[in-house]
Amino acid sequence: MFRALRQKLINAYLSDEEKSRVERALKDMASTGFDPWGVNPDTLKASLASTIWLYRKYFRVATHGIQNVPPGRCLLIGNHSGQIPIDGMLIATSVLLERDPPRLVRGMVERWAPALPFVSTFFSRSGQVTGDVHNAKILLESDECVMVFPEGVGGSGKTIFHRYELQKFGTGFVRLAMETKTPIIPIGVIGCEEMLPSLSKLEPLSKALGIPYIPVLPTPFPLPTKVTIRFGEPILFEGNPDEPDAETHQKVEKVKNAIRAELDEGLKARGEKIFTGAGI
């Protein structure tokens, strides 16, 4: 019964071209119908069917420079915002729907995600992988497209008053890129910072409860902001991945600047029209 419902959902929301895009984005399929990371074409189609309406109709996503995502291994590094990882979902959907040929983006998700029932299964079937340096390395070595938000919860949990301010970046992604000789694609996401405007993180309470943040939201659901995703030019760092932290910090700064440049450009084009203006 569940499979029949899933098939209905796929047929109702996806065109043949979109279905074929999913098939083309998958590689190294086993006899079991799964790729090496647990993605299955039917479940990937179903998850695309459940997000495509949000992508096309609700957030009316526009992209810029999507062909900057190369065919081989790459690390997508973007600004993180919006309390829940809608930005990650929209980036992954855009690379699947707009890039030629389509690619499956492997997002690195929080390390507590595998313990959540249903969520863990959904993540795994749609190509999301537990954020672990071993996982990222194996993925890059097999020429996959990996997405990381180095701000982590610092970025997604921030309040509306700090929108478009890049938070502290981890340095792991630069070392990983150098070790595996992977180009970094800086990404600026415009529109996600306003969709769930949090007024406070309720820090004392969230700390006491041991959770990253508790957003105070004036809206129960994400606002239909217009979202623009800008893919910057690839940045390739060469040299010793074991260099001192001070040098890695400079490289991290370079990536942050590239993201800032995309954000500035996009925000300038969009102006104050957060529901209608495109950042192109």
Added chain:
Amino acid sequence: MSRILITGASGGLAEIIAEKLKDKYELTGVDPRPLPEGKKFPGKFVQVDYRQRKMADVFRTNEFDALIHLGRVPSQIRLRKTQRFNQNVLGTRSLLELSLKYKVKSVIVLSTFHVYGAHQHNHLYITEEDPLLASQTYTEVIDAVELDNVSVAFSLRNPKVRTVILRPTNIIGLEIKNQMTNFLRSKVCPTLLGYDPMWQFIHESDMANAVQLALEGKKAGIYNVTGEGVIALSHAIGLTGATAVPVPEFLSSAVLGGFKLMGQHFPRHLVDFFKYPVVISDKNFRKDFGYEPKIMTADALRSLKPVPTLEDVKAPKTTERLDSHSS
């Protein structure tokens, strides 16, 4: 002709391996259990506990070239923890010491991927260098971890004995009667609601091949071994023709209790394998021994599908007859 000692000789895997090796080698099988009824071991068979003095005599009188140690008491056999520990850990140590004393050249030890443990923070494609986390949460698997440790320590201390420790994933097949195969053979398979981790399987004949490659190869060390591809647990259950019944986690103890009442002991530590993936990488074994799985995992799982027995076929006819009588 080289002489080989196979432990756990009454088991299903030993039977397949012995059948494979019998024309090329002179085999001796040992097991604390008797041979199953109607089975014959292709060579000498001695029923002996590995810690008994009689075991030394088997070594003394045969001059083995290699030991294939398959005889691990799995955790579904209900033994007291100390008994299983003694049998597995002390038994293995005794076999390894005898191998050293009687100049056995190669030792192959069958460990298990269970030693890595199903852990929330596991990354995929676990390598041999990853820590053995299994006994962190469940002390009942300590014997499996210690068996592995004893063998690794032995191989490091005695480089002259070429020791290969294999850590295979779930071995499945018609001859195999481990907890996973028994589980997949049942008509209804309880799983954990909301979780559907990726699993790996290796078919018994690929496993037998792997053991032969380890025996005839040149390298020593610890090696993961797995079959082709990965598969979500629910799909694996579907391929065997069984029905997956998701159970909320808080009821899992009740389900295990139910299994116990039906005479099937399902160890608690395996429940975590229904929650978190333990996907291992065997690229080292492929590289060093030229291993390549031949049976596709989907086919291996389908082969477990129960074949309708004569009674199943007869059954509907009986009801028909009853119906006609009643009408």
